[in-house]
Amino acid sequence: MNEARTRRRPVAAVLLLLAFASGILLPLAGIAAAWLPVLAPRDGGVPEAWYEFLVGALRIMLMTVAAIVVVYTVRHVVFTLNRMFGHQRHPYLDVDTADWPRVVVLIPAHDEAAVIAHALEALVDVDYPRERLRIMPIDDRSTDGTWAIITDYAGRHPGLVTPLKRTTGRPGKAAVIRDATESVREDVIIVFDADYVPGRGLIKQLVAPFFDAEVGAVMGRVVPHNTARNLLTRLLDLERAGGYQVDQQARMNLRLVPQYGGSVGGARTSALRAVGGWRDDALAEDTDLTYRLLLHGYKTVYENRCECYEEVPEVWQERNRQIMRWAKGHNQAALRYFVPLLLSRRLNLLEKIDGLLLLGVYVVAPLLIMGFLCAFALYLLGERVLPPALGIVLGLATFSSLGNFAAFFEIAAALHIDGSRHRIRIVPLNFIGFLVSLVNITRACLSLVVEDLLIGKELRWEKTARYRNGPPAS
Amino acid sequence: MISHALFWLFCATVLGLPLLPALGEWWRKTDAAPLRVVREQDTNIRHFAHSFHDHVWNLFAAEGIDTEAPPAPYSGQFRPGETFLFLGHESRPVWPPEVATTRAVRDVVIGLGDLLLEGNLVFTQEIYCGGQIYAGGHSTFRAIYAGTDLILGPNCVVARWLHSQGHVHVGPDSRIYGRVSSGTSITLGLGTRFERLNAPEIRFTSDDAVTARPAAGGDAPQQWWPDERFRALDPLTYTTRIRQVAVPAAMALIVSLVAPGELVIGEGSQVTGSLKANGRLRLGANCVVHGAIVSAGPIEIGSGCVIKGPVISEESIIVASACILGTPELPTSVTAPVVHVAAGSKVCGTLWAAREGLVAPETAMSMPDGKVQKIV
Numbered sequence: 070m071n072e073a074r075t076r077r078r079p080v081a082a083v084l085l086l087l088a089f090a091s092g093i094l095l096p097l098a099g100i101a102a103a104w105l106p107v108l109a110p111r112d113g114g115v116p117e118a119w120y121e122f123l124v125g126a127l128r129i130m131l132m133t134v135a136a137i138v139v140v141y142t143v144r145h146v147v148f149t150l151n152r153m154f155g156h157q158r159h160p161y162l163d164v165d166t167a168d169w170p171r172v173v174v175l176i177p178a179h180d181e182a183a184v185i186a187h188a189l190e191a192l193v194d195v196d197y198p199r200e201r202l203r204i205m206p207i208d209d210r211s212t213d214g215t216w217a218i219i220t221d222y223a224g225r226h227p228g229l230v231t232p233l234k235r236t237t238g239r240p241g242k243a244a245v246i247r248d249a250t251e252s253v254r255e256d257v258i259i260v261f262d263a264d265y266v267p268g269r270g271l272i273k274q275l276v277a278p279f280f281d282a283e284v285g286a287v288m289g290r291v292v293p294h295n296t297a298r299n300l301l302t303r304l305l306d307l308e309r310a311g312g313y314q315v316d317q318q319a320r321m322n323l324r325l326v327p328q329y330g331g332s333v334g335g336a337r338t339s340a341l342r343a344v345g346g347w348r349d350d351a352l353a354e355d356t357d358l359t360y361r362l363l364l365h366g367y368k369t370v371y372e373n374r375c376e377c378y379e380e381v382p383e384v385w386q387e388r389n390r391q392i393m394r395w396a397k398g399h400n401q402a403a404l405r406y407f408v409p410l411l412l413s414r415r416l417n418l419l420e421k422i423d424g425l426l427l428l429g430v431y432v433v434a435p436l437l438i439m440g441f442l443c444a445f446a447l448y449l450l451g452e453r454v455l456p457p458a459l460g461i462v463l464g465l466a467t468f469s470s471l472g473n474f475a476a477f478f479e480i481a482a483a484l485h486i487d488g489s490r491h492r493i494r495i496v497p498l499n500f501i502g503f504l505v506s507l508v509n510i511t512r513a514c515l516s517l518v519v520e521d522l523l524i525g526k527e528l529r530w531e532k533t534a535r536y537r538n539g540p541p542a543s
Numbered sequence: 544m545i546s547h548a549l550f551w552l553f554c555a556t557v558l559g560l561p562l563l564p565a566l567g568e569w570w571r572k573t574d575a576a577p578l579r580v581v582r583e584q585d586t587n588i589r590h591f592a593h594s595f596h597d598h599v600w601n602l603f604a605a606e607g608i609d610t611e612a613p614p615a616p617y618s619g620q621f622r623p624g625e626t627f628l629f630l631g632h633e634s635r636p637v638w639p640p641e642v643a644t645t646r647a648v649r650d651v652v653i654g655l656g657d658l659l660l661e662g663n664l665v666f667t668q669e670i671y672c673g674g675q676i677y678a679g680g681h682s683t684f685r686a687i688y689a690g691t692d693l694i695l696g697p698n699c700v701v702a703r704w705l706h707s708q709g710h711v712h713v714g715p716d717s718r719i720y721g722r723v724s725s726g727t728s729i730t731l732g733l734g735t736r737f738e739r740l741n742a743p744e745i746r747f748t749s750d751d752a753v754t755a756r757p758a759a760g761g762d763a764p765q766q767w768w769p770d771e772r773f774r775a776l777d778p779l780t781y782t783t784r785i786r787q788v789a790v791p792a793a794m795a796l797i798v799s800l801v802a803p804g805e806l807v808i809g810e811g812s813q814v815t816g817s818l819k820a821n822g823r824l825r826l827g828a829n830c831v832v833h834g835a836i837v838s839a840g841p842i843e844i845g846s847g848c849v850i851k852g853p854v855i856s857e858e859s860i861i862v863a864s865a866c867i868l869g870t871p872e873l874p875t876s877v878t879a880p881v882v883h884v885a886a887g888s889k890v891c892g893t894l895w896a897a898r899e900g901l902v903a904p905e906t907a908m909s910m911p912d913g914k915v916q917k918i919v
Contacts, residue, residue, distance in 0.1 A: 160837075160857045163878040165588070166741065166869075166892035167835075167853050268580060270587075280835035280853045282780050282799040282817040297575035306577075324839075339777035366776050366801075376580035415784075491574035494564040 081404060082522035089518065092130065092439035099127050099446025124450060127443045134440030141433060144426055148319035149482045158322045162374055164277035165270075169201050170256035172276055172335075176206040177245040181263035182213040184380070188263055189222045193229060197272040203255060206263075207233045209245045215263075242331070243354035247347040250338075259335035264380045266294075267333075271375055275335060278370040285340035285367025286358060288317065289333035289375030298383050303495055304502040305381040305388070311480035314487060317371040325423035326363060327371035331355030332379070340367050353398025360406040363424060366415050389509045396431040396513035401521070403428040434510035476503070588741040588893065589724050592688050592706030599653055599671045599688075602627070610673070613655055625651070625668075632656040662696055680714055686721075693725075697732065711742070733886055737900040741893045743871050747902045748886040764813050767794035776801065779816060788820075792827060799834060806838075810845060817852060824856075828863070842879070844868075851875065862888050 102123065174192055178185050185206065192204050204226075206219045216234060223230040233249055246260060257279050259272060271289070278284045290313040296306040320327045329336070331354065341347070344361040351357040359369050382388040410416070410424050477496055484493045568574065587593075602621060603610060613631035618639075620626045628650040630636050634657045642648055647665040652658075655673040662679025670676070673690040680696030686703040687693060693707035697714035704722040705711055711725040715732030723729055725742040733748050767790055769781040776782050782801040790796065792809030799816030800806065806820035810827030817834030818824060824838040828845035835852035836842060842856040846863035852875060854860055854868060859881035862868065866888040869875030874892030882896035883903045894900070 158857065160839075160855055160878075163739075163893070163895040163897070164853050164855065164876040166874045166876045168851065168873040168875065277853075280817065280855065281837040282776075282819045282835070283782070283801045283821075283837075292578050292580050294577040296577045297572055300569055303569070303575060310578075337777075339779070343775075343777040366774070366782055376578075378577065378580060487578055489574055489578075491568050494568040497561045497565045498569065 082518050085518045085522070089435070089515065091126075092435070093442065095123065095126050095130065096439065096442030096446040099123055099450055100442070103446065103449030103451075124447070127447050127450075131440060131443040131447065134436050134443065137429075137433065137436055138440070141426065141430075145476055145479050149315055149479045151319045151322055152315045152486065153482050155319075155322055157318070158324075159372075159374065161277040161281070161370070161372065162274070164280065165273065167277070167280065169198055169273065169276060170279060171201045171203075171254075172197065172257045172259055172272060173203045173205055173253050173255040174259045174261060174272070175246050175249050176204070176261050176263055177209060177242045177249075178206055178211065178215050178219070178263040179209045179240075180211045180213045180215060182211070182215045182218060184264040185215055186218050186222075187266050188261060189219070189230065191266045191268070192261070192272075193222065193226050194269060195267065195272045196269050197276070199229060202229065202272065204230045205233055205249055206230065207235060207245050207249050209235045209240065239349050241349065243347055243351060244349035246354075247349045250341065250346060253338060256338055257335055258338055258341065260332055261377075262332040262379065265291075265332060266378045268377070271333075271377060274372055274375045275333070278372065279337050281368075281370070283366075283368050284337065284370050285344075285362035285365070286329040286336040286369040287334050287375075288327060288329045288369060288371050289377055290314070290317070290371075290373050291330065291333055291379045292376050293381040294378040295380050295383065300498065300501075301385060301388060302381050302383055303492070304499050307480045307484070307492070307496060307499055308502065309381070310483035310487060310489075311476065313371075314373065314483035315479045318373045320423060321371040321373070323419070323423075326359070326420055326427055327369050328427060329355050329359045329362075329369050333375065333377040336362075337367075340365075351398065352394060352401055356399050356402040357405070360402060360410065360424070360428075363416065363420070364406065364409055364413055385505065389505065392506050392509045393513040393516070396434070396510040397517045397521070399428075399431045400514060400517050403432065404522075431510050432514065434507045435514050437507060438511055588722050588739060589706060591686070591704050591722065592724060595669055595671065595686065595688055602653075610655055618650065621651070627651040627653055627668075630654040630658070634659050636660070675709070713737075715748075731902050733902050733904060735902045737894075737896065737902075739893070739895045740890075740900075743874060743891060745890040745892075745894055747884050747888055764793045764795040764811065767791070767796050767812075769798065769800075786822075805840075826850075846885070853877070855879070859883070862890075864888055867891075 102120065176185070176188060189204065189206065195202070208216045208219055219232045223232045235245060235248060238244055238248055250258060257276055259275055261267065275287055275289055278287045291309055293302060293306045293309055296302050317327050336358065340362060344358070344365045347354050348357050362369060382391055407425065407428055410421060410428070413421065416424065477499060480499065481493055481496055606619065608614065608629070616628070616630050616633055616637070618626060618628050626649070628636070630653060632655050634654070636652065636654070636658070638648060642664070646663060647667060649667050651668040652666065652670040654671065657674040658670070658672045658676045660676065660678040660682065663681045665683045666685055669686040669688065670684065671688050675692045675694070676687060676689045677694045678684070678696060678699065681698045682696070683700040684702065686701070687705050689707040689709070691707065691709040692712070693705060693709070694712045695714055695717060697716055699714060699717040701717070701719045702721065705719065706724045708726045710727045711723060711729045713719060713723070713731050713735055716734040717732065719735065719737045722739045723737065723741070727742065728744040728746065729740055729742040730746045730748070731737060769783070772785055773781040773783045780799040780801065782803070784803060786804035788800070788802040788805065789807040790809055790812060793811040794809060795813045797815045799818070801819045802821065804820070804822040805824070806818060807825045808814065808818065808827055808830055811829045812827065814830065814832040814834065818832065818836045820838040820840065822838070822840045824836060824840065824842045826832070826836070826844045826848055829847040830845065831848070832850045832852065835855065836850060837855045839857045841859045841861070842854060844850070844860070844862045844866055846865050848866045850866070850868045851870065851873060854875070854877045856879035858879065860877060860879040862882070862884045864885040864887040868877055868889070869891035871891050876893045876895070877890055878895040880896070880898040882894060882900045884890070885903050
């Protein structure tokens with residue numbers, strides 16, 4: 070078996086570690102200085118210059134974090150207001166009749182016996198022209214009954230379902246779709262996870278944007294179907310609603326950078342090949358592809374009405390693993406594409422700003438923790454952090470974001486647009502999810518720096534657990 | 544001590560109050576079902592017509608109506624408040640007496656044969672017609688389902704939808720809100736406003752002869768290839784940073800072109816690929832485009848053009864006379880908030896004007912310099 074390792078970047082790792090360390094250690098030093106008289110300058114414990122340096126550094130750090138938080142707050146509010154009151158872009162929604170291009174639907178599957186039949190059943194029933202459609206379930210070393218289910222469907226739908234079995238090569242979704250893509254001759258590649266259940270018209274809706282020669286990838290909306298299971302699934306339902314219904318659609322409306330999400334979406338085959346295909350050394354191959362297409366000159370399109378059911382994690386451990394995987398992969402992409410994006414001459418200013426902010430979303434969590442620590446240390450040291458007027462403004466904005474109010478606003482708007490009735494009441498409990506994510510994303514950031522960039526640890530793809538007992542209701 | 548306790552109580556109340564509805568909803572799960580994602584009515588233009596057809600046939604089953612030997616006309620109700628007028632094979636309905644004064648028919652009208660409806664009437668409910676339906680002008684309809692042809696006189700208004708298994712003809716200066724679908728063809732008269740149309744052939748005005756004049760001139764078009772100012776997105780798609788891209792007349796493009804701003808294709812050109820503009824997209828007369836035309840701005844299509852792929856604009860599409868969009872064998876979609884089509888053009892497939900569709904007067908388009916003039 071080939072080994073997939075992240076490329077070691079010792080210099081970047083050391084710099085990031087230093088930033089991390091200073092972000093944590095300096096506030097801790099401040100807290101210690103406040104609590105331990107021996108460290109306070111007035112007791113003669115440490116030189117005055119050191120104390121002034123410490124307070125100055127903490128102030129700068131806190132102001133920097135506050136400024137970043139303000140930027141993200143404004144971003145959330147702009148997106149929400151745009152989604153509620155702005156012009157909504159759905160330019161490809163009404164394309165229902167056309168000479169449709171040839172499409173292959175890839176379904177990577179590893180031990181998906183519990184769910185894959187539902188996905189295949191839904192896909193063989195879609196209203197896409199049969200002669201233009203191929204469904205390729207790819208069994209990656211399953212040990213349950215996945216392959217038997219796939220071959221059963223292939224036998225019943227010859228030519229339409231053309232399975233692929235992998236027994237060697239790198240594990241993981243990115244490697245699976247990379248291998249499968251090598252044999253693809255179709256114009257468009259659509260990717261579904263094995264637990265997704267598409268509606269009849271979904272393939273046409275996802276393919277329609279590819280009539281636009283500038284579109285390189287398309288992304289649909291993911292809707293959890295196991296929402297009622299427990300508090301976690303309900304919170305994830307809110308989070309998905311905010312992320313897709315408001316965040317992604319607003320970026321589409323404003324011609325910014327909608328993100329390809331890896332499933333319920335796809336790419337133009339020629340565009341994919343033009344940017345080097347799928348990267349199997351990327352933990353978030355979807356984010357990675359979004360940025361490579363963007364830098365090459367292609368657009369990613371978000372189709373809010375292309376809705377598809379998925380399963381969300383039902384236990385917190387699974388959710389923690391998922392958010393850590395996303396954070397790590399996303400930050401990996403941030404390291405790769407931050408500078409190229411900044412220097413690109415093909416993008417307009419708004420695309421650059423949004424692209425950079427999108428790259429940075431998983432860096433905000435550790436920054437927030439640093440901000441908390443800095444504010445606490447300065448409070449204990451009895452320092453006035455900012456001039457009063459600026460302090461009020463930044464304080465309010467910081468509170469809005471530290472309390473995740475802007476994101477809550479986004480979620481509440483999404484629920485309103487979706488026509489939900491009472492689930493908006495549960496929004497305040499999303500604070501729990503926010504705190505859990507804060508910790509796990511910070512852990513993922515540290516893990517990326519230490520394990521991947523410094524040591525070059527082998528990449529591991531962790532499969533998301535499935536909980537389904539029967540097909541989701543539609 | 545008391546003041547401290549009150550302070551903490553106050554803080555706990557302020558923090559806890561917003562959580563009470565949340566905790567209640569968590570406990571009771573009154574709105575925990577997954578979001579419904581099946582939206583058949585959005586994607587299937589015939590959804591409402593088929594639903595109504597099924598509704599009527601369920602009534603036949605429930606009432607024991609033999610459609611081959613139907614009973615005499617009678618009134619009844621689907622359910623309280625939803626009345627119907629069953630006409631059987633009567634082609635000239637006898638309305639309730641109050642219609643003579645109110646000019647309004649408030650029942651669902653169900654006929655199994657052909658129907659002849661006088662003009663100047665308001666139908667507040669749907670009409671089901673098993674055969675042909677001829678309706679006089681100046682009438683208002685909620686929706687009509689016709690088993691064969693559906694012919695409306697001038698100045699009619701349709702509030703929701705029209706569907707016919709045969710031909711649909713809408714008289715001039717009518718207003719059709721909602722959907723019109725046909726298994727054969729749709730013809731819209733001059734001045735008619737529309738929203739969403741779907742048929743193998745959609746004609747504008749009753750002229751049967753719709754002829755495109757592709758690639759005028761005897762000489763074979765000269766091949767046009769992107770120069771050094773263009774960059775390949777992929778081997779067959781080129782883009783550029785030039786804000787205004789103009790391709791000269793009578794050229795053959797074998798690539799797809801993406802323009803960051805305005806894109807003008809000179810008359811008589813042939814495009815094998817697709818065209819995309821982020822500003823205005825102008826197509827000179829007699830062009831042939833085998834791919835799609837997409838623009839973030841307005842699209843103006845000169846007379847006599849033939850376009851085989853979808854035409855998509857985020858602002859408006861103006862189609863001059865004698866154009867053919869799509870083919871009966873390979874129907875296409877034409878969609879924009881505003882679509883104005885000149886009389887004499889033809890669309891095969893779906894045409895959706897989300898805000899305003901109009902059959903405009905035929906206007907010759909003069910484009911001596913390759914520029915397209917607005918036709919309305």
